[in-house]
């Protein structure tokens with residue numbers, strides 16, 4: 001299969017580097033798992049550090065299960081907004097199928113006001129669907145809910161009175177939605193996990209694409225980036241922005257990174273696997289993913305090399321690194337953010353300059 | 356040699372269906388594939404992701420292929436075209452995935468496999 005870069009990701013300085021979290025519960029200095037509340041405050045302090053060190057984006061995803069503290073990303077983003085000055089504040093993702101586009105807009109427009117225009121939305125169907133029964137949605141309408149809500153979201157984002165009719169929500173007749181943003185537009189992308197229909201949908205509405213690649217070789221997604229471009233050409237929309245979201249962890253050495261990440265990863269995945277019928281994760285499989293797959297784990301040099309390779313191969317212009325998966329020491333997370341900002345990102349830019 | 360090979364039909368053109376189509380094409384099989392809607396709706400996706408796969412309606416895939424692989428969400432198995440699949444070799448790749456199929460005791464009953472339910476449905 002052709003694995004040519006699908007776009008010239010122009011200059012390395014144009015590439016955005018982000019951090020992504022679901023608010024996993026870290027461990028404190030005694031090795032005890034933190035409370036949900038402490039874990040949320042931990043994310044806020046990590047975002048403040050990321051802002052200080054010049055990381056471009058912090059993206060927070062929603063979960064509605066015990067092992068994660070963030071169910072309301074934009075509330076946490078609002079907390080971060082007034083404590084930071086440069087970093088973009090994104091969701092990652094907003095499960096739109098079980099949310100209301102009008103409310104989503106209102107909440108993010110509020111974050112946008114608090115942050116002087118730094119709010120971003122990443123919409124998704126979500127691979128976890130615990131929000132459906134919780135909010136009273138029927139999984140049988142999984143596709144229809146997303147399709148309709150993306151359509152309405154695209155309208156609401158224009159910040160003009162909306163007239164809309166569908167079957168999963170009350171109709172709107174010239175409804176105006178507030179607060180208006182100062183820029184007139186909240187940056188909004190669609191996150192996809194390998195469903196071709198979702199890629200085409202993103203292009204149809206002209207939303208930037210975020211590819212969630214959480215396992216296997218990133219090269220597999222080259223054709224999806226190509227599909228996005230061709231679909232955008234067909235719908236006459238822009239396909240300039242393509243990003244990737246993958247998990248990782250950075251420590252001083254490869255060995256140290258693996259020794260810290262592996263136990264946390266295993267607990268995290270085995271817990272999720274239990275409800276999904278997956279067998280327990282094996283260390284050799286984990287190491288295989290670190291080597292050839294989509295876990296960006298290792299020393300700053302190892303992670304930088306791997307990220308640069310992926311960015312080149314896929315031709316993306318944004319990389320959001322999901323950090324802190326599973327119960328990991330809070331101090332290790334902080335150290336990882338420092339290494340990411342001060343060593344990995346500059347090194348990736350350098351590697352991208354060398355052709 | 357390729358002429359003697361069975362044609363492979365795939366019902367469902369999502370994450371799994373695409374990968375199966377890519378693998379079958381790489382192994383030089385003739386591939387026919389359908390999504391839930393019109394062939395046109397998946398035309399572009401298949402041209403880019405699995406070039407060479409022919410897009411058709413579900414019924415056409417079922418009736419014109421020698422082997423048919425089921426790669427649609429399990430919750431929709433009752434929409435399968437039973438008559439068109441009669442006497443075909445059908446391979447069921449569907450899993451019960453409660454996160455998208457919803458809680459369904461009939462599908463999660465450990466006493467029977469979901470492929471047995473599908474088989475029973477196709478034997479009607």
Ligand SMILES: NC(=O)c1ccc[n+]([C@@H]2O[C@H](COP(=O)([O-])OP(=O)(O)OC[C@H]3O[C@@H](n4cnc5c(N)ncnc54)[C@H](OP(=O)(O)O)[C@@H]3O)[C@@H](O)[C@H]2O)c1
Pocket residue numbers: 143194195197366367368369370371372389390391392413425426427428429431434435448449450451452
């Ligand atoms: N993803 C995996 O890694 C994986 C691995 C092994 C097994 N499986 C199983 O494979 C099945 C499909 O999973 P997936 O991940 O590929 O889902 P998916 O990405 O959501 O794709 C489902 C596909 O099935 C189509 N479809 C839905 N209803 C249909 C119908 N009545 N007739 C014909 N096509 C229909 C959809 O078309 P529209 O978009 O047009 O509705 C879509 O193309 C599931 O049972 C899953 O458990 C998946």
